[in-house]
Amino acid sequence: MEALRFKWANLILMLSLAMLPDLSTSLSACNFPAIFNFGDSNSDTGGLSAAFGQAPPPNGETYFHGPAGRFSDGRLMIDFIAERLGLPHLSAYLDSVGSNYSHGANFATAGSTIRPQNTTMAQSGYSPVSLDVQLVEYSDFLKRSQIFRRQGGGVFEKLLPKEDYFGRALYTFDIGQNDLTSGFKLNMTVEQVKAYVPDLITQFSNTLKGVYDQGGRSFWVHNTGPLGCLPYVLDRFLITAAQVDKFGCGAPFNEVAQYFNRQLKDAVDTLRKDLPEASITYVDVYSVKHKLIAQAKKFGFQRPLVACCGHGGKYNYNRYRKCGATMIVKGKEILIAESCKDPSVRVNWDGAHYTEAANKWVIEQIVNGSYSNPPIPLGMSCNRIEH
Numbered sequence: 001m002e003a004l005r006f007k008w009a010n011l012i013l014m015l016s017l018a019m020l021p022d023l024s025t026s027l028s029a030c031n032f033p034a035i036f037n038f039g040d041s042n043s044d045t046g047g048l049s050a051a052f053g054q055a056p057p058p059n060g061e062t063y064f065h066g067p068a069g070r071f072s073d074g075r076l077m078i079d080f081i082a083e084r085l086g087l088p089h090l091s092a093y094l095d096s097v098g099s100n101y102s103h104g105a106n107f108a109t110a111g112s113t114i115r116p117q118n119t120t121m122a123q124s125g126y127s128p129v130s131l132d133v134q135l136v137e138y139s140d141f142l143k144r145s146q147i148f149r150r151q152g153g154g155v156f157e158k159l160l161p162k163e164d165y166f167g168r169a170l171y172t173f174d175i176g177q178n179d180l181t182s183g184f185k186l187n188m189t190v191e192q193v194k195a196y197v198p199d200l201i202t203q204f205s206n207t208l209k210g211v212y213d214q215g216g217r218s219f220w221v222h223n224t225g226p227l228g229c230l231p232y233v234l235d236r237f238l239i240t241a242a243q244v245d246k247f248g249c250g251a252p253f254n255e256v257a258q259y260f261n262r263q264l265k266d267a268v269d270t271l272r273k274d275l276p277e278a279s280i281t282y283v284d285v286y287s288v289k290h291k292l293i294a295q296a297k298k299f300g301f302q303r304p305l306v307a308c309c310g311h312g313g314k315y316n317y318n319r320y321r322k323c324g325a326t327m328i329v330k331g332k333e334i335l336i337a338e339s340c341k342d343p344s345v346r347v348n349w350d351g352a353h354y355t356e357a358a359n360k361w362v363i364e365q366i367v368n369g370s371y372s373n374p375p376i377p378l379g380m381s382c383n384r385i386e387h
């Protein structure tokens with residue numbers, strides 16, 4: 001039965017890929033006027049930094065030449081998505097200095113989870129801005145931005161989105177990874193973590209529905225990456241030799257990520273049926289990132305399991321001396337966890353996040369829709385495909 005289902009899935013995929021050229025020419029370009037993003041550090045452009053302190057240098061060094069609210073040496077996938085759509089980089093909703101929300105807002109913060117955590121940030125490191133909070137922020141932004149725009153005349157017209165942008169915008173989601181590690185941090189087994197995945201998926205679906213109910217129509221959903229290949233996971237959790245796969249990754253962690261992704265994909269299929277005017281694209285970021293890590297050399301990258309910015313050890317990752325950590329030596333502050341020489345050939349930036357070069361590579365793979373379901377390009381993802 002399982003094998004039969006698998007063959008059907010392959011057949012359908014092959015058929016839909018074969019149909020792609022026709023599909024693309026018959027679909028219209030979307031001209032998204034705005035992006036609203038929900039997520040964690042993979043797409044945080046300044047939220048956590050605004051509330052809890054800047055991501056320290058050398059974060060941001062490659063592209064922004066200084067800290068820019070991002071946990072990377074440069075741009076994140078969400079920045080490249082904005083660029084591809086001809087839109088400015090997104091300001092973080094929580095950032096009250098220098099922000100411009102005329103073409104969208106970013107509700108993601110580093111450390112965000114789908115479910116609110118029962119621990120404080122000081123205890124567990126997870127952000128209090130979980131996905132339910134991000135939805136509240138979005139609702140508030142939607143209502144209040146229009147009150148201020150309607151007052152007219154002033155600077156707000158140049159800083160806030162037009163009313164019709166909310167229905168025409170692209171809503172992007174990249175969240176779930178931290179929910180999975182949170183269980184492992186509490187010493188849960190793989191089975192125990194898997195047991196709460198349905199709850200994560202339900203809460204995720206409810207949030208997407210919440211956005212739809214307020215007028216959102218186009219959704220772009222990233223699945224979660226291969227967390228077992230992240231230096232911080234490899235360093236932080238007890239992984240026996242038997243659990244390390246042929247790529248050097250922690251197999252149980254990748255198994256859980258894929259378990260989550262399968263359920264997320266099913267949930268997206270259900271949402272497509274439940275929400276008659278929604279176009280929802282599920283993007284298999286896991287496979288792209290895994291391909292990059294597994295065949296790094298082929299794609300011009302090096303040492304995919306070792307952090308570029310860190311403080312020694314097998315994975316150049318030390319949880320007490322993370323990227324940007326400093327020490328006072330003879331009254332002078334010196335950087336003790338610094339960047340490698342050339343981040344442009346590295347996959348992993350700081351143990352938990354990808355370099356700008358890796359983010360760019362991943363985006364190049366996914367924009368044309370070849371890792372998406374349905375398989376349509378980013379710029380056409382407002383088109384609803386009837387299955």
Ligand SMILES: *[C@@H]1O[C@H](CO)[C@@H](O)[C@H](O)[C@H]1NC(C)=O
Binds near residue numbers: 117
């Ligand atoms: C927090 O506690 C509540 C009540 O016991 C529970 O329903 C919820 O699942 C817990 N959340 C997490 C993330 O463990």
Ligand SMILES: *[C@@H]1O[C@H](CO)[C@@H](O)[C@H](O)[C@H]1NC(C)=O
Binds near residue numbers: 102103155158
């Ligand atoms: C905000 O950004 C938009 C688009 O880049 C620009 O047209 C607008 O003038 C900016 N607003 C302000 C107040 O600078």
Ligand SMILES: *[C@@H]1O[C@H](CO)[C@@H](O)[C@H](O)[C@H]1NC(C)=O
Binds near residue numbers: 185186187
């Ligand atoms: C998890 O296990 C480790 C090692 O046995 C222990 O030090 C730690 O306190 C445990 N953490 C929790 C939250 O139970």
Ligand SMILES: *[C@@H]1O[C@H](CO)[C@@H](O)[C@H](O)[C@H]1NC(C)=O
Binds near residue numbers: 369370
């Ligand atoms: C999508 O883009 C990637 C990267 O440029 C390329 O390798 C792939 O063949 C493209 N796929 C399709 C279906 O056009």
